[in-house]
Amino acid sequence: MGITIQNITGNTAMVIWPKMASCVDSFYSIMYHPNWNSMLSSYSRKSFQKEERVPTTRSSFVVENLTPLTTYIMCVTCQSANPSSDQCRVFNTLERDPASASNTKKELALGIWLTSSMLLLIIAAVLLYGCLHLLCRRRRERLQEQNGSSKQEHGEPWTKSVAYASEESSRHSQQTRDTEEKHLGGIQLATIIENPSVCNEPVLPSSKSRERVPITGECSPIN
Incomplete structure (x- = not known):
């Protein structure tokens, strides 16, 4: 079976083979290998780097992804056995x-x-x-x-109100104490006027009423 290699480029090549009526298999095996050397390599299937299988209804196939400026051997067989020399062709790819x-x-x-x-x-x-x-x-x-x-803004008025309330409370307490002291001094003076005998006994007035009421038992004349 003679095969033909056509349309060779740097990366592809088309292989064509005649149909064989005696092929009992359902596919053709297309085997190829780069850097072929007939002196060192044989036609054994194990010697080929790649293998493609196509249906027996076809008689051509385009091999792709080849390396530019490389020598290839390509074989086509209709059986799973090793190919013969008349089923193979050697070709060189072109530049990229x-x-x-x-x-x-x-x-x-x-x-x-x-x-x-x-x-x-x-x-x-x-x-x-x-x-x-x-x-x-x-x-x-x-x-x-x-x-x-x-x-902080909410806290300042509250602090001021607390201070103001404390000051008012202190002022009110002071006024209350002054009023009580004045009232106590008035009571003591009224007691002395009503009961002169009390003048013989010393009276201990408060701190603010000492100037008004004598501490000793002598009574001042009352006009």
Whole structure:
């Protein structure tokens, strides 16, 4: 069975083979291997690096992902046994296709762009989180300052009212004591007037009534 290799590029090659009515298997085996050396390699199935299987209804197949400027051997057989030499062909791939090189550059540029975009998104997310955290902290500090000032404003009138009430209470107590002392001095004086014999006994007046009532037993003449 003679096979033909056509449309060879840097990465692909098309293999064509004639249909065989004697093929009892349901598939064709397409085997190929790079850097082929007929002196060192055999046609054993284990010697081939890759193998593709296609239905027996087909008579051609495009092999992809080949290496540019590389010598390949490709064999097609309709049975699971080892291929023979007339079922194989050796060919060389061409240089890298300009379109393929352009696609590779585009893929590389796309990968770099995606990576850069992800990094920028991560940096933006970190910065946004930091700004929000800073704003929340400043707002919390402002609320705490406002609460503290409001408490202080509410506390000052209460302190003033307490001080004023304490002062009024002290003043009222002092007035009450003065009134009681005056009343006590008046009672003692009235007692002396009504009962002159009391003058012989010393009277202990209060601190403010000592000037008005004599301490000794002598009574002052009353006009």
